[in-house]
Amino acid sequence: MENRLDKTAHKILLKRLNLVADIDAEDEAAVLELPVTVREFDAGIDIVSEGQYVSQCCILIDGFTYRYRHTLEGKRQIIAFHVSGDIPDLHSLHMNYMDHSFAATTRSRIGFVSHDAVWDLCIRRPKVAAALWRETLIDGAIFREWIVGLGRLSGHSRTAHLLCEIAMRMRAVGLAPDYVYRLPLTQHELADALGLTVVTVNRVLKDLRLNGVVDRERSRMTIREWKTLARLGEFDPRYLHFRVPITMMAEMPPEGA
Amino acid sequence: MENRLDKTAHKILLKRLNLVADIDAEDEAAVLELPVTVREFDAGIDIVSEGQYVSQCCILIDGFTYRYRHTLEGKRQIIAFHVSGDIPDLHSLHMNYMDHSFAATTRSRIGFVSHDAVWDLCIRRPKVAAALWRETLIDGAIFREWIVGLGRLSGHSRTAHLLCEIAMRMRAVGLAPDYVYRLPLTQHELADALGLTVVTVNRVLKDLRLNGVVDRERSRMTIREWKTLARLGEFDPRYLHFRVPITMMAEMPPEGA
DNA sequence: CGCCGGTTTGACCCGCGTCAAGTTGGGTGG
DNA sequence: CCACCCAACTTGACGCGGGTCAAACCGGCG
Structure with missing residues (x-):
C-alpha cells in the first residue's frame, strides 16, 4: 500500500x-x-x-x-x-x-x-x-458478445473470437502494435473463459496452429492470419464501440506480420 | 405513433x-x-x-x-x-x-x-x-449471470435459473404476486435464450413437470417448488441488486403456492 | 374441415467432456 | 551442474449431454 x-x-x-x-x-x-x-x-x-x-x-x-x-x-x-x-x-x-x-x-x-x-x-x-x-x-x-458466443458458437469459433477480442483491446491501449501480444493465460484459464475444458482448448489451439492461423509459444501469442481468425470467430469489432472508428485492425496487412 | x-x-x-x-x-x-x-x-x-x-x-x-x-x-x-x-x-x-x-x-x-x-x-x-x-x-x-450459466451449467440448471430470474423480475414489478406468471415465450424462444435446441428445452420442461417442480399450460407458468427450482438453477437473487433487500421471494412459503 | 405454428417423442449422431497417462521445461536445491 | 519437481501442456480412448432429423400430435382459427 x-x-x-x-x-x-x-x-x-x-x-x-x-x-x-x-x-x-x-x-x-x-x-x-x-x-x-x-x-x-x-x-x-x-x-x-x-x-x-x-x-x-x-x-x-x-x-x-x-x-x-x-x-x-x-x-x-x-x-x-x-x-x-x-x-x-x-x-x-x-x-x-x-x-x-x-x-x-x-x-x-x-x-x-x-x-x-x-x-x-x-x-x-x-x-x-x-x-x-x-x-x-x-x-x-x-458481455453480450460472450453470451452469443457461449450460446451459439462452436469451441473453435469462441476461441478465435476471444483471441481477436483480446488482440484488439490490447491494440487499443498500445499493447499489441502488430499481430503479436503477450497473453499470460494458461490453457486452463482460457478454457474457463470459453466454457470448454483444458483438453478441448488444447486441441483447438493445436488445430489453429497446424492451420497456420495463430501461434503460441509460452505466453507470446502471434496471429498469423487475422482475416481467417476473425472470420472463424465471427469477429466484428463494432461491439467494442471504439470512438476511433473501426479501422484499427481492419487496415492491418491482410496476411502475416 | x-x-x-x-x-x-x-x-x-x-x-x-x-x-x-x-x-x-x-x-x-x-x-x-x-x-x-x-x-x-x-x-x-x-x-x-x-x-x-x-x-x-x-x-x-x-x-x-x-x-x-x-x-x-x-x-x-x-x-x-x-x-x-x-x-x-x-x-x-x-x-x-x-x-x-x-x-x-x-x-x-x-x-x-x-x-x-x-x-x-x-x-x-x-x-x-x-x-x-x-x-x-x-x-x-x-449478462454476467447468463455467461456463467451458458459456460458452466447444464441445460436443466440453465432452464431452472431462467425461470427463477423471470419470476423474480416480474415479481419486482408486480407481475407475479404468487408463484404463477404469464410467460409468453415459445419453447423455441426459450431455447434461443438458453443456448439449447427446442427439442432439449421440451425434454427439460417435461422433466421439471414430471418432477412436480414447475407446470406450464400455454403461456401460464406455475412454479410448484420454488426451493427445488432455485437450488437446481443455483439461483441467488443478489446478482439482481434489488434495493429492497433480497427477501422478496426468499420469504415465500417453502413449497406449493 | 383442414391448415399451421407450436409441442412432443423417438432414433441416431457428434462435439466436447472425462479419465488417464505421458511429456516438456523452467525453477530449485544439493 | 545435475537431479528432481511440479505446473502446464499433450495425446489417446471412451462416454454422454445435447444436437439433428423426422414423424406425429394438438389446439386455435379461417
Missing part, C-alpha cells in the same frame, strides 16, 4: 477516458486531482472477492486480470479479461456488493480510488461521469 | 427509478416533464434492429420483449428478456450504434424518449442520471 507521487495511474485513466468519450481540459485537471493509491498484486490472488462490499474502484495500471465466479460444483467461469486502463469494478460505484471476484494472472499494479472521490468527480464533471458510464456500457456490450 | 395524455409511461419509469435508486420529489417532477411518445408493436416484429443508429430510448410499458443477435450461420441467441419498466436500450444513450436487435413476443406498448431529453434530464438531475446508470449496471450483472 504505497502512495505514488508519479501520476502514472492518472495518465492511464485520462488516456482511457479520451479513448471512450470526449472530455475537455477542465475535466482532465479534475481527474488529475483524484486521490489514487497504488498497490501491487501477485499472480493468482484475488484483488476483490465475491461477497465483499467495496467502497473503492480499481484501475488496472499494468498486468493482466480477469473476473470470475464458481458454480456450486466448483466449476469456474471467467466473465471478463482486463488490460491496462480498464476499470474492472467500476460497477461497484453503484452496486457495492460484489457478485463475482476479480483476480490477476500476472503480477499487476492497480490504482484504487474511493467511491466518494469518484462520486464527487462525477457530480462536478458530468462529462467525466458520462465517460465512465460509457465505459461500463462497453463492458456490458462485451 | 400516438401521443398520450395519460402519464402511464412516466409512472412506470418513476416506479422503476425508485426501485433502483433513491430519488427525490424534484427529480420526480423533472421526470414527469419528459416528452414521451407511446407506440404499440405487434408480437414478433423488431422494435429496434441491429445495425441501426438510434437517437431515442425505449421504456417498456407493457408486453414482453427480448434482445437477440444472429450468428453467421443464422442461429439466434437471445441476450435478455424484458418486462414492464425495463429500458432495454438505455445503453444507446452513450453508444447509439445498435449491436443487437430488440423485439416483442407479445403485443407491447413502448414509450420513446429522445436521447436529447434524457441527456438534458441527466445533467439537471444527477440523481436521476445515477439511477439510470445503475439500471444499465443491473442489466450488465444479468
Whole structure:
C-alpha cells in the first residue's frame, strides 16, 4: 500500500477516458486531482472477492486480470479479461456488493480510488461521469458478445473470437502494435473463459496452429492470419464501440506480420 | 405513433427509478416533464434492429420483449428478456450504434424518449442520471449471470435459473404476486435464450413437470417448488441488486403456492 | 374441415467432456 | 551442474449431454 507521487495511474485513466468519450481540459485537471493509491498484486490472488462490499474502484495500471465466479460444483467461469486502463469494478460505484471476484494472472499494479472521490468527480464533471458510464456500457456490450458466443458458437469459433477480442483491446491501449501480444493465460484459464475444458482448448489451439492461423509459444501469442481468425470467430469489432472508428485492425496487412 | 395524455409511461419509469435508486420529489417532477411518445408493436416484429443508429430510448410499458443477435450461420441467441419498466436500450444513450436487435413476443406498448431529453434530464438531475446508470449496471450483472450459466451449467440448471430470474423480475414489478406468471415465450424462444435446441428445452420442461417442480399450460407458468427450482438453477437473487433487500421471494412459503 | 405454428417423442449422431497417462521445461536445491 | 519437481501442456480412448432429423400430435382459427 504505497502512495505514488508519479501520476502514472492518472495518465492511464485520462488516456482511457479520451479513448471512450470526449472530455475537455477542465475535466482532465479534475481527474488529475483524484486521490489514487497504488498497490501491487501477485499472480493468482484475488484483488476483490465475491461477497465483499467495496467502497473503492480499481484501475488496472499494468498486468493482466480477469473476473470470475464458481458454480456450486466448483466449476469456474471467467466473465471478463482486463488490460491496462480498464476499470474492472467500476460497477461497484453503484452496486457495492460484489457478485463475482476479480483476480490477476500476472503480477499487476492497480490504482484504487474511493467511491466518494469518484462520486464527487462525477457530480462536478458530468462529462467525466458520462465517460465512465460509457465505459461500463462497453463492458456490458462485451458481455453480450460472450453470451452469443457461449450460446451459439462452436469451441473453435469462441476461441478465435476471444483471441481477436483480446488482440484488439490490447491494440487499443498500445499493447499489441502488430499481430503479436503477450497473453499470460494458461490453457486452463482460457478454457474457463470459453466454457470448454483444458483438453478441448488444447486441441483447438493445436488445430489453429497446424492451420497456420495463430501461434503460441509460452505466453507470446502471434496471429498469423487475422482475416481467417476473425472470420472463424465471427469477429466484428463494432461491439467494442471504439470512438476511433473501426479501422484499427481492419487496415492491418491482410496476411502475416 | 400516438401521443398520450395519460402519464402511464412516466409512472412506470418513476416506479422503476425508485426501485433502483433513491430519488427525490424534484427529480420526480423533472421526470414527469419528459416528452414521451407511446407506440404499440405487434408480437414478433423488431422494435429496434441491429445495425441501426438510434437517437431515442425505449421504456417498456407493457408486453414482453427480448434482445437477440444472429450468428453467421443464422442461429439466434437471445441476450435478455424484458418486462414492464425495463429500458432495454438505455445503453444507446452513450453508444447509439445498435449491436443487437430488440423485439416483442407479445403485443407491447413502448414509450420513446429522445436521447436529447434524457441527456438534458441527466445533467439537471444527477440523481436521476445515477439511477439510470445503475439500471444499465443491473442489466450488465444479468449478462454476467447468463455467461456463467451458458459456460458452466447444464441445460436443466440453465432452464431452472431462467425461470427463477423471470419470476423474480416480474415479481419486482408486480407481475407475479404468487408463484404463477404469464410467460409468453415459445419453447423455441426459450431455447434461443438458453443456448439449447427446442427439442432439449421440451425434454427439460417435461422433466421439471414430471418432477412436480414447475407446470406450464400455454403461456401460464406455475412454479410448484420454488426451493427445488432455485437450488437446481443455483439461483441467488443478489446478482439482481434489488434495493429492497433480497427477501422478496426468499420469504415465500417453502413449497406449493 | 383442414391448415399451421407450436409441442412432443423417438432414433441416431457428434462435439466436447472425462479419465488417464505421458511429456516438456523452467525453477530449485544439493 | 545435475537431479528432481511440479505446473502446464499433450495425446489417446471412451462416454454422454445435447444436437439433428423426422414423424406425429394438438389446439386455435379461417
